[in-house]
Amino acid sequence: MVNLRTIKAFMEKLSVEDRIVLFRFLVGVLYGLIVYLASLFTQPAQLTPIAWSASVMAYYATVIYVAVKYKPTSKFQLYLRGLATFYATWILTVIILFELSKTLGVV
Secondary structure (H helix, E strand, C coil): CCCHHHHHHHHHHCCHHHHHHHHHHHHHHHHHHHHHHHHCCCCHHHHHHHHHHHHHHHHHHHHHHHHHHCCCCCHHHHHHCCHHHHHHHHHHHHHHHHHHHHHHCCC
């Protein structure tokens, strides 16, 4: 079992850039889960433009959080560090959950 102290010690060892990427990864997983759940109630053609538009807003929310929490030293850290991680994570989360639900016969 993972100890809370172990997690805290691990997080303290991470650099600011690593923390930013990890945060955007976690937000990407959460956003992907939300998009997957929304896909259960609407058609993909209707959801796609909304999901992509909302992803930009979700990403900029992470920019504000990163600016306040981590106080990055460059605009690269603020705007670009973790960008690909966020988008790849939410897209892959949706794909994996969709394929898993198809395999299990849920959808």
